[in-house]
Amino acid sequence: xxxxxxxxxxxxxxxxxxxxxxxxxxxxxxxxxxxxxxxxxxxxxxxxxxxxxxxxxxxxxxxxxxxxxxxxxxxxxxxxxxxxxxxxxxxxxxxxxxxxxxxxxxxxxxxxxxxxxxxxxxxxxxxxxxxxxxxxxxxxxxxxxxxxxxxxxxxxxxxxxxxxxxxxxxxxxxxxxxxxxxxxxxxxxxxxxxxxxxxxxxxxxxxxxxxxxxxxxxxxxxxxxxxxxxxxxxxxxxxxxxxxxxxxxxxxxxxxxxxxxxxxxxxxxxxxxxxxxxxxxxxxxxxxxxxxxxxxxxxxxxxxxxxxxxxxxxxxxxxxxxxxxxxxxxxxxxxxxxxxxxxxxxxxxxxxxxxxxxxxxxxxxxxxxxxxxxxxxxxxxxxxxxxxxxxxxxxxxxxxxxxxxxxxxxxxx
Amino acid sequence: xxxxxxxxxxxxxxxxxxxxxxxxxxxxxxxxxxxxxxxxxxxxxxxxxxxxxxxxxxxxxxxxxxxxxxxxxxxxxxxxxxxxxxxxxxxxxxxxxxxxxxxxxxxxxxxxxxxxxxxxxxxxxxxxxxxxxxxxxxxxxxxxxxxxxxxxxxxxxxxxxxxxxxxxxxxxxxxxxxxxxxxxxxxxxxxxxxxxxxxxxxxxxxxxxxxxxxxxxxxxxxxxxxxxxxxxxxxxxxxxxxxxxxxxxxxxxxxxxxxxxxxxxxxxxxxxxxxxxxxxxxxxxxxxxxxxxxxxxxxxxxxxxxxxxxxxxxxxxxxxxx
Ligand SMILES: Nc1nc2c(ncn2[C@@H]2O[C@H](COP(=O)(O)OP(=O)(O)O)[C@@H](O)[C@H]2O)c(=O)[nH]1
Numbered sequence: 001x002x003x004x005x006x007x008x009x010x011x012x013x014x015x016x017x018x019x020x021x022x023x024x025x026x027x028x029x030x031x032x033x034x035x036x037x038x039x040x041x042x043x044x045x046x047x048x049x050x051x052x053x054x055x056x057x058x059x060x061x062x063x064x065x066x067x068x069x070x071x072x073x074x075x076x077x078x079x080x081x082x083x084x085x086x087x088x089x090x091x092x093x094x095x096x097x098x099x100x101x102x103x104x105x106x107x108x109x110x111x112x113x114x115x116x117x118x119x120x121x122x123x124x125x126x127x128x129x130x131x132x133x134x135x136x137x138x139x140x141x142x143x144x145x146x147x148x149x150x151x152x153x154x155x156x157x158x159x160x161x162x163x164x165x166x167x168x169x170x171x172x173x174x175x176x177x178x179x180x181x182x183x184x185x186x187x188x189x190x191x192x193x194x195x196x197x198x199x200x201x202x203x204x205x206x207x208x209x210x211x212x213x214x215x216x217x218x219x220x221x222x223x224x225x226x227x228x229x230x231x232x233x234x235x236x237x238x239x240x241x242x243x244x245x246x247x248x249x250x251x252x253x254x255x256x257x258x259x260x261x262x263x264x265x266x267x268x269x270x271x272x273x274x275x276x277x278x279x280x281x282x283x284x285x286x287x288x289x290x291x292x293x294x295x296x297x298x299x300x301x302x303x304x305x306x307x308x309x310x311x312x313x314x315x316x317x318x319x320x321x322x323x324x325x326x327x328x329x330x331x332x333x334x335x336x337x338x339x340x341x342x343x344x345x346x347x348x349x350x351x352x353x354x355x356x357x358x359x360x361x362x363x364x365x366x367x368x369x370x371x372x373x374x375x376x377x378x379x380x381x382x383x384x385x386x387x388x389x390x391x392x393x394x395x396x397x398x399x400x401x402x403x404x405x406x407x408x409x410x411x412x413x
Numbered sequence: 414x415x416x417x418x419x420x421x422x423x424x425x426x427x428x429x430x431x432x433x434x435x436x437x438x439x440x441x442x443x444x445x446x447x448x449x450x451x452x453x454x455x456x457x458x459x460x461x462x463x464x465x466x467x468x469x470x471x472x473x474x475x476x477x478x479x480x481x482x483x484x485x486x487x488x489x490x491x492x493x494x495x496x497x498x499x500x501x502x503x504x505x506x507x508x509x510x511x512x513x514x515x516x517x518x519x520x521x522x523x524x525x526x527x528x529x530x531x532x533x534x535x536x537x538x539x540x541x542x543x544x545x546x547x548x549x550x551x552x553x554x555x556x557x558x559x560x561x562x563x564x565x566x567x568x569x570x571x572x573x574x575x576x577x578x579x580x581x582x583x584x585x586x587x588x589x590x591x592x593x594x595x596x597x598x599x600x601x602x603x604x605x606x607x608x609x610x611x612x613x614x615x616x617x618x619x620x621x622x623x624x625x626x627x628x629x630x631x632x633x634x635x636x637x638x639x640x641x642x643x644x645x646x647x648x649x650x651x652x653x654x655x656x657x658x659x660x661x662x663x664x665x666x667x668x669x670x671x672x673x674x675x676x677x678x679x680x681x682x683x684x685x686x687x688x689x690x691x692x693x694x695x696x697x698x699x700x701x702x703x704x705x706x707x708x709x710x711x712x713x714x715x716x717x718x719x720x721x722x723x724x725x726x727x728x729x730x731x732x733x734x735x
Contacts, residue, residue: 003441070596072577073570075623082441084621096598103600211438224454227487234486241483243451243602248437272482280437284450284483297458321598335603338458395601404584404607406597 001079004210007086007101009129010111011121015142019111019180020074020087026187027076027202071101080206095354095369098128099319099409103395106210107136109201114147114177118160124354126161130168131317131371131411133391135213137165137173138204145179149192168357176201214281218385219247219255219303220393222337223295227286239270239286240295245337245392247303248280249287254304257295258383263304264289281392298339300383300393308385308393312378315413317352317387319371322400322407326366326374332407334378336396342379343398349373376410387411442630449476449618450483451602452581456563456616457483457490459606463563463616466552467493467520469505470681471638472567472619475627477512478636479618491565492519496551499526502658505681508639523555553589556613563606563614571623581620587611624679625704632697644677644695655688679704 010016074085086101088094102108108129112122129137139161147153154177165173177185177196184190187202199207227239249255253266269279270286279285287301295301302308320326326345334343351363352371359373366372387394388411398408439447453476456463465480467473480489493513497506513520528551529536556564570577580596582604597605606614619627631638649656651670676689677700694700 001441002438003444070578073621074577075571075621077441077623077625082623082626100598100600104602211436216437224451225458225484225490227484229487237486239487241454243447243454245602273485282444282447283439284447284454333607335605337603338455392601395603397600397603397605399605399607404605404609406600406605409598409600 001077001081002210003082003084004107004205004208005084005086005105006107006109006205007088007098007105007134008109008111009088009098009125010113010142011119014111014113015180016087016111019109019140019142019178019186020085022180022183022186023083023085023202024074024076026183027078071097078202078206083205095124095128095319095371096321098125099132099321102128102132102134103409105132105134106213107138107205107208108134109138109140112139112141112157112161114141114143114153114157117157118164120355122161123164123356126164126168126170127354127357130170131319133388135171135210136208137170138201139173139175140201141175141177142180144177144184144192145182149177149184151195154196174198174204176204215246215390215392216248216280217246218306218308218390218393219249219253220245220308220385220390221249221285221287221301222339223297223299223301224338225297226295238292239288240301241284241286242301242338243284244279244281246281246390248278249285249303250278255289255301256304256307257293258300258302258308258310259381260294260299262291262293262295264291264293266290300337300339302383308383308390310381310383312381313346314376314378314382314384314410316374316376316396316410317371317413318374318398318411319409320366320368320407321409322405323368324400324407326370326372326408331401333399333401334376334382334396334410335399336382336384336412337393339382341382343376345374346377347375349375373413384412386413388413442626442633445619445622445626446479446482446630448602448621449479452604452616452618453480453483453565455582455604455606456565459604460563460614462559462561463491463565464494464521464556464559464561465489465491465565466567467495467509468567468681469495469501469509469639470567471627471631471642472569474508474512474636474638475619475630476565476567477516478634481516489518492521494521494523494555494559494561494564496548496555497522497524498545498548499524502639502641502678502681504639504641508637521555521559523551523558525551527551528554549589556589561613562608563616565616565618567619568617569622569624569627570617570620579617579620581617582606583615583617584608585613585615589613591615625701628697628701628704632701639681641678641681642700644675644692646673647676647689648673649676649689656691657688 008016008020072087074087076083086105088097088101110122110125112118141154141157158175176198177193178201184192185200187200189200221242221244223240224242227241229237249266249269251266251268255266256263267288267290269276271279271283328345328348330345332343334341348363348366350359350361350373351366352359354371385393394412396410396412397406398410400407465476484490495509525547528534529547532550534547534550568576570579580599583591584597585591608614647658648671649658656674656676674691675693677692677694678687678689680687692703694703
């Protein structure tokens with residue numbers, strides 16, 4: 001059993017909440033008392049049926065306003081897989097929420113209302129999926145019951161989306177016709193789709209190969225914490241605690257500590273207090289080096305055969321999440337894994353229109369939910385890989401030093 | 414693994430030599446474990462004075478086990494802190510003390526009863542008078558006393574709807590309050606723990622675990638639990654379909670339906686507000702079977718205090734609850 005993390009994207013009323021509710025309900029992940037609670041709420045409403053969408057409607061503030069504010073996480077599992085759903089609601093703050101939810105996703109379900117086909121929002125969701133490099137895309141064409149389960153309608157939408165997918169270079173796109181409301185093609189096949197030869201949605205989610213999603217080729221180990229017991233017995237024990245975010249390490253591997261550039265060899269690797277021969281991503285481990293060199297939190301231990309880039313000037317795509325505008329000359333903290341450095345935004349080249357991918361050069365102010373291409377300078381060198389090549393070592397956040405709030409998500413180019 | 418019963422050590426170490434390992438693939442529990450260890454180490458790396466909130470329940474026992482994996486052979490970079498309502502199960506308290514002693518880790522206990530006295534708080538009244546809400550006062554006082562800047566807790570997102578939106582690093586103001594609208598976006602595996610003086614962060618390393626994940630992990634790692642998690646005979650009072658342990662903290666009435674039943678606990682909280690479930694499950698395997706078969710969620714079945722209102726949890730969270 002492994003884990004699949006996915007995000008659902010759709011514009012308001014495409015049926016996102018209904019679909020998630022349906023997956024939870026049909027996989028028997030909803031408990032009686034939770035059902036009773038939503039039944040009670042449904043009774044206060046006009047229509048009679050229980051409203052599956054209520055299952056994903058979290059906070060009271062949202063219920064009162066009838067909108068959803070933020071990313072909510074939902075869990076269900078089948079004997080094959082544990083699923084973590086990031087439910088990012090569709091309204092004004094959408095880009096920020098979707099980028100947040102998508103940052104950890106292996107897969108995205110893009111919902112399309114069969115009556116409307118590919119619309120502006122569909123393009124936007126696809127663009128975000130491609131910017132964040134989500135490995136797998138499932139295009140779920142929903143409300144098929146409202147178009148008489150028509151194969152032609154479905155095919156036309158597939159043709160339209162395929163064009164979008166090609167233009168964005170989306171990898172691994174799968175199409176599926178569904179009715180979230182009726183549960184057609186969600187868990188098990190539906191009579192209504194005799195013409196559809198693919199797997200039902202849940203089977204599809206169970207069988208997507210996620211193993212290759214984690215990169216085992218480039219060894220990257222950000223040091224989080226140094227374990228130094230300093231007891232009599234363990235006087236010289238000095239272990240570097242962290243998570244191997246990508247790659248494989250073996251005893252004897254030659255490594256380089258960045259940014260210092262000091263070199264050493266892996267003396268031993270521990271996991272849960274036990275020595276092992278080899279570690280791989282994403283294991284949390286303790287590394288010991290042969291040489292007594294200066295290593296501390298924020299350093300990255302990398303394979304000497306395969307160094308990342310090390311720069312003080314970075315080209316980034318920033319998704320702006322702050323309430324105050326982003327402008328050239330602004331100072332922030334940049335956090336990439338455990339490394340924190342002071343930074344200044346030296347140039348904003350263009351704003352990316354997330355609906356069309358058009359570049360708007362010399363944009364005025366950059367507001368919440370805008371995506372821009374910028375150059376930033378850092379106070380000390382940052383070891384990184386380009387986000388599109390190795391996202392675990394190419395994604396960083398910007399922090400407002402005065403409010404401490406996370407104001408930007410950077411994908412380093 | 415340091416918590417494991419001695420005779421099963423070999424079984425634990427075999428996990429990492431399993432077939433999965435040679436294929437360079439982690440199963441779901443190994444992934445969750447690695448994520449939780451990573452989060453704990455971020456706490457150690459980012460904060461000056463963290464603490465681990467220890468309730469004596471299975472979730473916080475799991476946290477302690479994860480902390481061992483994250484920091485041994487070093488000491489924990491934080492003390493264990495227990496906010497004792499005075500209504501706890503004796504079995505859980507004994508377990509707590511023995512665990513801290515065995516590990517040689519620092520345990521800080523602060524009592525709600527003392528807070529009630531010092532601050533002249535009103536003792537809750539009623540049949541199942543619960544000091545649950547008062548815990549918040551003691552917790553905030555304790556945070557103040559030790560100037561804790563981060564508190565690690567065992568809450569999971571699958572427990573309750575309001576929890577589903579909780580961040581892994583959740584910033585609280587000076588009053589311990591949680592404002593859902595002020596939460597920081599949390600991207601990739603990067604956690605922003607920067608705070609102003611007086612604020613603190615609640616950190617939830619097992620956010621992504623479900624109840625079943627916890628039990629499966631406890632089984633795999635052979636983690637010891639207090640005896641009340643397993644079926645035992647107990648004098649209980651039946652109240653609106655829930656079984657509440659008879660104790661000095663509950664007001665007895667003549668009309669009470671009291672009987673001795675074979676029960677176990679799914680969560681361990683106050684004796685006045687944690688209900689038992691009828692069960693014959695005397696080992697982890699049987700418990701897991703029961704959980705898979707069960708149709709009521711953990712909170713609904715055993716937390717009397719959540720049934721008061723649909724938004725009960727959200728209200729408590731806003732007022733500084735764990
Ligand atoms: N006929 C039909 N209606 C649907 C389907 N899926 C969702 N709906 C309805 O569309 C409306 C919006 O659905 P909801 O799940 O709340 O959309 P969201 O805004 O994307 O979360 C609701 O009235 C649903 O009942 C479907 O497959 N068929």
